[in-house]
Amino acid sequence: MRNEIYIQEIAAHEGQEVTLRGWLYGKRSSGKLQFLQIRDGTGVIQCVVSKKDVPEAVFAAATSVHQESSVEVHGKVARDPRSALGFELQVRNLIVLQGEAGYPIQPKEHGVGFLQEQRHLWLRSARQRAVLGIRHSIIKAIRDYFDSRGFTLVDSPILTPAACEGTSTLFEVPYFDLGKAFLTQSGQLYGEAAAMAVGKAYVFGPTFRAEKSKTRRHLTEFWMVEPEVAYMDLDGDMDLAEDFLVEIVKAVLAKHEHELRTVLERDISALQKVQKPFPRITYNEAIEYIQKTGHPIRWGEDMGADEETILCKQFDRPVMVHRYPAEMKAFYFKKDPKDPKIALGVDVLAPEGYGEIIGGGQREDDYATLKAAIEHHQLPPEAFSWYLDLRKYGSVPHAGFGLGVERTVGWICGLHHVRETIPFPRMMERLTP
Numbered sequence: 001m002r003n004e005i006y007i008q009e010i011a012a013h014e015g016q017e018v019t020l021r022g023w024l025y026g027k028r029s030s031g032k033l034q035f036l037q038i039r040d041g042t043g044v045i046q047c048v049v050s051k052k053d054v055p056e057a058v059f060a061a062a063t064s065v066h067q068e069s070s071v072e073v074h075g076k077v078a079r080d081p082r083s084a085l086g087f088e089l090q091v092r093n094l095i096v097l098q099g100e101a102g103y104p105i106q107p108k109e110h111g112v113g114f115l116q117e118q119r120h121l122w123l124r125s126a127r128q129r130a131v132l133g134i135r136h137s138i139i140k141a142i143r144d145y146f147d148s149r150g151f152t153l154v155d156s157p158i159l160t161p162a163a164c165e166g167t168s169t170l171f172e173v174p175y176f177d178l179g180k181a182f183l184t185q186s187g188q189l190y191g192e193a194a195a196m197a198v199g200k201a202y203v204f205g206p207t208f209r210a211e212k213s214k215t216r217r218h219l220t221e222f223w224m225v226e227p228e229v230a231y232m233d234l235d236g237d238m239d240l241a242e243d244f245l246v247e248i249v250k251a252v253l254a255k256h257e258h259e260l261r262t263v264l265e266r267d268i269s270a271l272q273k274v275q276k277p278f279p280r281i282t283y284n285e286a287i288e289y290i291q292k293t294g295h296p297i298r299w300g301e302d303m304g305a306d307e308e309t310i311l312c313k314q315f316d317r318p319v320m321v322h323r324y325p326a327e328m329k330a331f332y333f334k335k336d337p338k339d340p341k342i343a344l345g346v347d348v349l350a351p352e353g354y355g356e357i358i359g360g361g362q363r364e365d366d367y368a369t370l371k372a373a374i375e376h377h378q379l380p381p382e383a384f385s386w387y388l389d390l391r392k393y394g395s396v397p398h399a400g401f402g403l404g405v406e407r408t409v410g411w412i413c414g415l416h417h418v419r420e421t422i423p424f425p426r427m428m429e430r431l432t433p
């Protein structure tokens with residue numbers, strides 16, 4: 001009997017003969033013994049090939065098999081308290097299915113540029129495998145959160161007629177006789193239409209920004225989840241963002257604590273502190289904080305990565321900065337009734353210097369005010385007439401936010417750069433593989 005199993009199920013098969021199918025992750029030998037590290041996508045196991053226990057051809061195959069060759073191994077599962085897995089395989093048979101010498105990624109330090117070029121292979125390494133799994137769990141936790149709270153998932157288009165977040169970062173595409181289209185920067189405007197139909201909506205998909213910034217936080221293509229809720233104000237929006245983030249971190253810790261600790265060497269205690277309440281400070285207070293550290297930011301200036309880092313390092317959990325100068329923000333923000341120079345927006349900054357992971361706020365719901373804002377931002381009125389309709393037919397206060405998946409993965413996994421948070425990153429200087 002072949003008894004094919006996955007490495008993650010190994011504990012249930014102690015003492016049995018099993019077959020594993022995977023790839024050779026690494027290898028070392030000590031004369032009459034070959035120690036093969038075999039991975040199958042669910043884990044890595046040490047497989048011991050002993051010269052005295054296997055036919056000569058099998059030992060020869062174990063000796064010559066190349067890194068990342070595909071292999072099938074058959075053997076007995078034995079307890080091994082020294083290994084991280086707790087088990088090893090005593091090999092009876094090894095079949096090398098395919099594999100050439102010269103796998104480009106060696107067990108040594110490679111430059112990041114080289115690894116990026118080899119991204120299609122780099123994904124197989126333990127760290128990248130862990131990040132893929134945690135990204136998956138974050139996305140699942142996001143969906144579970146909204147699905148279990150009465151939100152309806154509404155897909156927004158990727159080809160759009162106009163900007164949502166300002167015209168400077170639009171990717172243009174030719175669009176038949178209609179001229180040109182733009183890749184979406186955010187599904188928010190469509191999310192607002194959806195919220196008027198379903199009450200609580202969320203949009204989840206890829207978004208695009210022709211950002212000319214080469215920072216560790218910027219991608220040109222990234223995934224964003226955007227809840228939008230009718231009859232919700234800015235305070236409700238902050239309550240939602242806070243509750244949402246606490247639940248996401250909790251779900252990831254429940255599933256991946258061990259992996260975060262061992263494979264990614266993440267400081268778990270920093271994640272465990274992500275509990276309610278998050279500090280809520282105004283933009284004015286944030287500027288004061290930053291100025292006190294000696295940094296020369298002035299009121300009315302946007303917080304860049306440096307300023308965000310200074311600010312979020314003061315807190316042990318995410319911090320919510322609300323009420324920004326309206327001039328800094330997109331056209332759709334509702335103005336503070338107490339001060340029309342202030343927009344009812346909120347950014348959530350992750351701790352430990354990770355910076356903005358959420359941007360959102362309350363939307364302008366008054367027809368005339370919104371129309372004036374569209375004109376003030378010199379946006380094409382034809383492209384926004386449908387959006388203005390939402391303020392004509394049953395307008396209500398409403399709010400929402402957008403969470404960037406990659407920045408969230410980067411923060412939770414403790415990664416230095418967003419390029420490792422998405423399987424195939426797209427940046428200013430990178431379109432391959």
Ligand code: 4AD
Pocket residue numbers: 164165185186187188209211217218219220222224226227356357358359360361400401402403404405406407418
């Ligand atoms: O703050 P942003 O631009 O907000 C919006 O797009 C709103 N329309 C969302 C809404 O209210 N529905 O972007 C939201 C989040 C940021 O906080 C950040 O996490 C992420 O999207 N983000 C990026 N992530 C990676 N690379 C980039 N270039 C990003 N730009 C924004």
Ligand code: MG
Pocket residue numbers: 347356358359
């Ligand atoms: Mg923002």
